[in-house]
Amino acid sequence: MDEPGTTSTAPDADTPHALARTGPATLHEARSTLKQLINAAIQGHPTPLTRGPHHALLTTPAHATELGWDLTQAPTHSFVDARKKLGDLIQYGAEGHPQVLCRHKTPVAVLLAAAADGTPTLPALQAELAPDTAAPAAPAASVSATTPLEGQQPIQNPLPTTTAEAEAAKDLASAPTTPPAEAAAAPTTPSEPRPEPAPPAQDTPALAHTPPASPRTTPATPTPPTTLTGSPAPIATAPTPTTPTTPGPPTLQHPVTPPAALQAPSSAPPEPGPPAPTPAMPGTGHETAIPASGPPAITAPRTPRRLAALAQALDTLLPITVPTGDTATPTPLMGLSTGIRTLDDALGGLQPGRFYLVAAAPGAGSSLIATAAARTSALDQHQPVLYAASGLTRADIAARIVAAHLPVDYRRLRAGRLTPTEQDDTAALDHHLAQAPLYIDDGTDLTTDAIAESVPDLPGLALVVVDRLQTTEDPRLPLSGPAQITDAAQALAHLARTHQLPVLAAVDTDDPHLIAALSLDITITLTRDADQIHATITERDLGPQATLTLHADLAHARITDPTTPYTSAVTPTPAPQTPPPAATPDAPAQTPQAPLQVPTSPPPDPMPSEPAPTAHTAAPRRPSPRRTAPPPPEGGYANRDYSYFTGMITRAVDEALHDHDGDIAAATEALVKKAVPNAMALFEATRVGGNYEHTVYPETLEFLRKKSKDGADEIWEGRHNWTNTRLMEALQNGTHPPITVNALDTNASFLSAFKTHLPIGALIHDPNGGFDPKRSGIYRLPARPTWHHPHLPDPIGNRREDGPVLLDDATIRLLIRCARLGLCEAPHITERWTSGASEGLLEKFRRVLTEARANAIEADDTVTIEYIKAMYSKFTSTIGESSVNRDIRRPDWMHIIRSQAFANLWYKSHRAHSNGLTVVRVRGTDELHVAGDWRTVFTEGRLTTQMKQKDQYTLPRKSAR
Numbered sequence: 001m002d003e004p005g006t007t008s009t010a011p012d013a014d015t016p017h018a019l020a021r022t023g024p025a026t027l028h029e030a031r032s033t034l035k036q037l038i039n040a041a042i043q044g045h046p047t048p049l050t051r052g053p054h055h056a057l058l059t060t061p062a063h064a065t066e067l068g069w070d071l072t073q074a075p076t077h078s079f080v081d082a083r084k085k086l087g088d089l090i091q092y093g094a095e096g097h098p099q100v101l102c103r104h105k106t107p108v109a110v111l112l113a114a115a116a117d118g119t120p121t122l123p124a125l126q127a128e129l130a131p132d133t134a135a136p137a138a139p140a141a142s143v144s145a146t147t148p149l150e151g152q153q154p155i156q157n158p159l160p161t162t163t164a165e166a167e168a169a170k171d172l173a174s175a176p177t178t179p180p181a182e183a184a185a186a187p188t189t190p191s192e193p194r195p196e197p198a199p200p201a202q203d204t205p206a207l208a209h210t211p212p213a214s215p216r217t218t219p220a221t222p223t224p225p226t227t228l229t230g231s232p233a234p235i236a237t238a239p240t241p242t243t244p245t246t247p248g249p250p251t252l253q254h255p256v257t258p259p260a261a262l263q264a265p266s267s268a269p270p271e272p273g274p275p276a277p278t279p280a281m282p283g284t285g286h287e288t289a290i291p292a293s294g295p296p297a298i299t300a301p302r303t304p305r306r307l308a309a310l311a312q313a314l315d316t317l318l319p320i321t322v323p324t325g326d327t328a329t330p331t332p333l334m335g336l337s338t339g340i341r342t343l344d345d346a347l348g349g350l351q352p353g354r355f356y357l358v359a360a361a362p363g364a365g366s367s368l369i370a371t372a373a374a375r376t377s378a379l380d381q382h383q384p385v386l387y388a389a390s391g392l393t394r395a396d397i398a399a400r401i402v403a404a405h406l407p408v409d410y411r412r413l414r415a416g417r418l419t420p421t422e423q424d425d426t427a428a429l430d431h432h433l434a435q436a437p438l439y440i441d442d443g444t445d446l447t448t449d450a451i452a453e454s455v456p457d458l459p460g461l462a463l464v465v466v467d468r469l470q471t472t473e474d475p476r477l478p479l480s481g482p483a484q485i486t487d488a489a490q491a492l493a494h495l496a497r498t499h500q501l502p503v504l505a506a507v508d509t510d511d512p513h514l515i516a517a518l519s520l521d522i523t524i525t526l527t528r529d530a531d532q533i534h535a536t537i538t539e540r541d542l543g544p545q546a547t548l549t550l551h552a553d554l555a556h557a558r559i560t561d562p563t564t565p566y567t568s569a570v571t572p573t574p575a576p577q578t579p580p581p582a583a584t585p586d587a588p589a590q591t592p593q594a595p596l597q598v599p600t601s602p603p604p605d606p607m608p609s610e611p612a613p614t615a616h617t618a619a620p621r622r623p624s625p626r627r628t629a630p631p632p633p634e635g636g637y638a639n640r641d642y643s644y645f646t647g648m649i650t651r652a653v654d655e656a657l658h659d660h661d662g663d664i665a666a667a668t669e670a671l672v673k674k675a676v677p678n679a680m681a682l683f684e685a686t687r688v689g690g691n692y693e694h695t696v697y698p699e700t701l702e703f704l705r706k707k708s709k710d711g712a713d714e715i716w717e718g719r720h721n722w723t724n725t726r727l728m729e730a731l732q733n734g735t736h737p738p739i740t741v742n743a744l745d746t747n748a749s750f751l752s753a754f755k756t757h758l759p760i761g762a763l764i765h766d767p768n769g770g771f772d773p774k775r776s777g778i779y780r781l782p783a784r785p786t787w788h789h790p791h792l793p794d795p796i797g798n799r800r801e802d803g804p805v806l807l808d809d810a811t812i813r814l815l816i817r818c819a820r821l822g823l824c825e826a827p828h829i830t831e832r833w834t835s836g837a838s839e840g841l842l843e844k845f846r847r848v849l850t851e852a853r854a855n856a857i858e859a860d861d862t863v864t865i866e867y868i869k870a871m872y873s874k875f876t877s878t879i880g881e882s883s884v885n886r887d888i889r890r891p892d893w894m895h896i897i898r899s900q901a902f903a904n905l906w907y908k909s910h911r912a913h914s915n916g917l918t919v920v921r922v923r924g925t926d927e928l929h930v931a932g933d934w935r936t937v938f939t940e941g942r943l944t945t946q947m948k949q950k951d952q953y954t955l956p957r958k959s960a961r
Contacts, residue, residue, distance in 0.1 A: 048118035054094035339376035350502035360526035366506035378438035383462035404558035448491035466505035675870035698762030722793035754846035759835035777834030810899035
């Protein structure tokens with residue numbers, strides 16, 4: 001015997017519907033495998049589904065049409081809606097109302113009435129019921145219909161043939177769906193005498209809309225039982241004592257219009273007598289008469305409005321007072337933690353039913369907020385989390401979670417260079433992380449519909465995180481582009497409300513116009529200043545609510561609370577707030593001009609999920625300056641204090657001198673050998689707090705690969721080897737008087753070239769070409785640009801080749817500059833391979849090395865000077881294809897930096913020519929020969945902004961006799 005809520009077995013091959021297969025064992029299993037069941041139906045294998053006494057067949061619309069069902073007026077449901085109310089849809093289909101399931105807007109499946117063995121019921125069996133004719137019924141269906149389920153009463157005639165039988169069937173139909181609370185008020189056997197049904201009160205609201213009791217109050221008397229509507233609609237009856245029965249199948253939440261077959265209206269007027277009860281309209285308490293002309297048209301089920309009493313609303317807002325002995329202890333209501341205590345205090349946690357949008361420019365931390373919330377809920381609170389990753393991979397998510405949770409250095413983790421201790425730590429944490437209920441969807445076809453469809457598949461789901469919505473439209477990412485972002489935000493807000501879940505999404509823009517146009521519940525806008533993140537919380541109807549200062553610990557891929565008791569949290573209203581634990585209630589608020597005070601109490605303990613980093617895991621990072629701290633001391637590079645980073649260089653030099661007993665030559669040689677790994681360590685340290693997270697190992701494009709071990713790739717750099725041939729010919733012919741030439745040298749040319757536009761991510765091909773100043777990479781030109789100025793070097797060097805050429809970003813920008821000066825035509829770019837660009841990727845690295853070099857020159861420290869020279873020169877030469885440097889592989893960077901050095905030398909030659917000097921020769925990246933008083937144009941010295949004279953000679957040279 002079938003239990004309520006289970007499905008029937010497949011019929012035998014001899015049955016009319018031999019293709020039906022065994023259905024799921026439970027309704028929950030049917031929900032979770034609904035897509036597979038629909039696919040099976042499309043392939044010709046319908047599935048019988050059962051809810052209590054109701055049997056339906058999941059098949060295709062084409063099959064239903066062949067059976068004679070008219071689906072033109074049938075209600076349609078998306079997969080998401082069908083999963084949530086599958087039990088109700090099975091009952092509607094079993095009662096003769098086909099339910100169509102759609103994929104997007106295309107009907108793909110339908111639920112039809114069926115017998116217990118899975119045989120589909122023909123429409124005639126549901127509608128062809130005349131008052132004086134018996135309705136034909138399949139034997140199997142009759143047996144199934146008359147066989148009582150456990151806890152239910154037998155139905156003697158499921159398809160009545162007369163008006164009296166129809167009324168009796170109505171009475172009996174309500175019995176299987178009687179909830180336990182109504183067991184005492186409803187008859188349990190059809191053989192018992194029944195009083196005449198009393199019509200429902202006209203002025204009494206339907207009990208189906210009575211809100212549940214609030215947990216804040218305790219009712220003095222039991223709440224009257226709630227009457228749920230089914231099909232046919234229940235009829236109010238006088239209470240009759242009876243024996244409690246076993247609870248039946250789940251009651252319906254949707255009212256159903258009774259099928260026409262069960263109405264059985266007679267064409268003749270009824271005999272005088274008590275008026276027969278008519279179905280009540282749900283939610284109104286009033287009755288609606290059936291027209292005498294015939295049965296009403298079948299309409300789609302109507303869902304009663306969900307109404308909430310004020311007490312229920314208060315329960316979601318105010319603390320519940322729990323009595324404990326003689327006192328009452330208020331229990332605060334706090335949503336899910338984001339993992340950042342300062343942010344939780346301002347938001348009250350992530351509340352169910354609310355949508356939170358974290359808006360920030362790329363690199364400002366919006367994704368890290370999303371990761372922190374998911375990590376805290378899944379790992380610390382063991383709550384199921386759905387992580388929808390758009391544009392990210394599951395490896396990206398896992399790396400951020402591991403780096404933040406241990407913590408370990410994120411860059412070393414991704415590069416596979418963890419220390420032995422860190423490897424032991426990650427191995428010990430592996431089991432704990434693997435057990436976390438965090439479910440990642442990183443499919444390239446990720447949409448809001450896919451996210452919504454996954455929600456019912458995760459029982460007890462506590463949080464949905466979407467990382468991220470991308471403003472730049474990408475045809476490969478559905479959640480990208482301004483229009484798609486607007487639609488996605490609205491869909492996610494609806495998802496939060498309908499499922500009563502907190503939904504948090506990150507978007508990679510802080511554009512106020514776009515954010516305002518979204519008009520969302522809560523928006524958290526982030527801006528970053530070095531390792532400080534300023535978060536502004538805005539509520540749609542009330543405007544800005546708070547401004548917080550957080551700490552960007554990018555070495556561990558996370559955002560944390562401020563590391564000092566300073567806080568910049570403010571509110572736009574003068575409402576009093578509870579002071580933080582570390583401050584006294586009457587202490588005055590700190591101002592940016594006030595010096596940082598020593599806290600009177602210890603700061604809050606760190607969260608257990610984020611232990612303090614140890615010496616072997618913490619990446620080098622300078623202490624974060626706070627707005628209340630005194631201004632940095634004057635004298636550093638651009639008035640910035642880089643002493644922490646320059647101290648790394650000083651310590652390395654001191655250790656080398658100590659290891660070699662003060663031998664300068666030996667210490668210098670040892671430092672030069674360590675220049676590559678030390679330069680990479682310093683570079684990674686300076687990138688902590690950077691605005692962008694660059695790609696370390698993108699896929700190397702074919703034209704960036706060397707053709708042989710000692711060969712070159714296909715990129716054309718603007719290397720100079722130029723001589724003023726017209727001047728040399730005039731000097732040789734005697735038409736020009738002899739001149740004195742000064743051979744000038746550019747100081748640290750590659751170091752100065754670090755200030756250039758570098759691509760942040762992997763290069764993406766654009767066959768349409770063109771130039772975008774916000775992007776950088778490699779460009780294809782159909783031919784080598786022509787140059788008609790013999791008194792100046794060619795911007796792209798002396799190389800002569802026919803056909804298309806590949807130029808890097810620095811050379812292209814030089815050509816564009818020359819075009820603006822009227823020296824040549826603008827470059828015609830037919831193809832490009834680019835990524836978003838930043839001129840600041842190496843800027844702090846450059847400043848640190850420049851400051852350390854200047855200090856070494858002032859101290860006449862030759863060891864440090866040679867060490868720094870080896871660091872920036874080897875960094876440039878090994879970031880391409882080199883076995884010496886395995887921390888990064890960016891040949892595009894190498895070409896752009898070298899071309900930038902060539903371009904800087906060209907700019908100096910043009911400056912000399914514009915100021916009346918005669919340019920004689922230009923060689924490599926640092927050699928400029930001019931005739932004239934060069935000290936009026938350039939500053940003499942050894943700093944990077946200065947020039948020094950290496951030689952002086954006269955032209956024409958006197959030939960030896």
